[in-house]
Amino acid sequence: MTAPFEAGERGIFLDSRGRRYLVRLEAGATFHYHRGALPHDLVIGSQEGVTVHTAAGEPIRCFRPRLFDFVLKMGRGAQIIYPKDLGPLLVYADVFPGAHVLEAGTGSGALTLALCRAAGPDGRVVSYEIRPEFSVVARENAETFFGKTPPWLELRVGDVREVAGSGETFDRALLDLPEPWETLSALGDVLHPGGILGAYLPTTGQTQALVLALNEGPFAQVETFEVLLRTWHVTERSVRPDHRMVAHTGFITVARKLAD
Numbered sequence: 001m002t003a004p005f006e007a008g009e010r011g012i013f014l015d016s017r018g019r020r021y022l023v024r025l026e027a028g029a030t031f032h033y034h035r036g037a038l039p040h041d042l043v044i045g046s047q048e049g050v051t052v053h054t055a056a057g058e059p060i061r062c063f064r065p066r067l068f069d070f071v072l073k074m075g076r077g078a079q080i081i082y083p084k085d086l087g088p089l090l091v092y093a094d095v096f097p098g099a100h101v102l103e104a105g106t107g108s109g110a111l112t113l114a115l116c117r118a119a120g121p122d123g124r125v126v127s128y129e130i131r132p133e134f135s136v137v138a139r140e141n142a143e144t145f146f147g148k149t150p151p152w153l154e155l156r157v158g159d160v161r162e163v164a165g166s167g168e169t170f171d172r173a174l175l176d177l178p179e180p181w182e183t184l185s186a187l188g189d190v191l192h193p194g195g196i197l198g199a200y201l202p203t204t205g206q207t208q209a210l211v212l213a214l215n216e217g218p219f220a221q222v223e224t225f226e227v228l229l230r231t232w233h234v235t236e237r238s239v240r241p242d243h244r245m246v247a248h249t250g251f252i253t254v255a256r257k258l259a260d
């Protein structure tokens with residue numbers, strides 16, 4: 001049995017149309033939206049999954065946010081990696097509990113949160129961000145999502161290439177920055193043999209430049225794909241794909257580090 005909602009934590013409120021609102025619960029506060037108003041006190045102390053009603057009788061369902069809900073609603077400096085791409089990145093780059101993971105750039109921290117979850121408290125996530133103001137946003141997002149910054153996460157301000165020569169080594173390296181091929185010689189120094197590099201890039205030109213650089217070595221099993229996710233409308237009367245979908249986010253490339 002999970003604990004009831006407490007003041008200070010985030011809830012996801014779902015209205016009868018399926019719209020989602022991320023709300024910080026505060027005693028005495030009121031949530032206002034276009035269909036009415038709801039006192040937070042109806043939610044605080046209730047079990048997750050509770051249905052509460054606005055004064056006008058509109059039902060609101062309350063849950064704790066999934067990582068998915070949180071990253072779509074959290075504060076942003078840089079553009080995030082969307083949930084549809086986060087899952088495959090974790091699986092194709094094989095981020096396991098206990099993994100030592102290098103990430104760059106941190107950006108708003110959507111991938112950072114997913115990496116922290118996947119690597120877990122026995123792992124380590126070191127994330128570089130060249131712009132200090134983005135690193136601040138990511139730290140706030142991690143604190144909000146986990147309740148405090150996970151002790152196994154280290155956010156560093158600087159160029160990821162500075163990691164070469166630090167003496168540290170990593171099992172995995174996840175890159176979401178515009179010119180990842182420029183970082184490969186630094187990463188080659190810190191990624192274990194057999195380690196996996198995963199990169200996310202928005203355009204074909206960048207993807208080609210990365211793949212050609214990876215093929216120069218010391219990497220093998222270089223694979224590129226994109227993820228097309230189509231949601232469906234399912235009711236008694238009709239079952240069909242939704243009219244809209246996200247047509248393009250980015251391309252994912254994974255590669256394995258060869259031994260010397």
Ligand code: SAH
Pocket residue numbers: 078079080081104105106107108109110111112128129130131134158159160161176177178
């Ligand atoms: N994956 C992030 C978004 C990253 S956006 C998320 O899901 O929220 C790309 C980021 O890389 C930008 O914030 C940019 O400032 C940073 N960046 C670019 N080059 C870098 C480098 N060489 N080292 C570290 N960070 C870099």
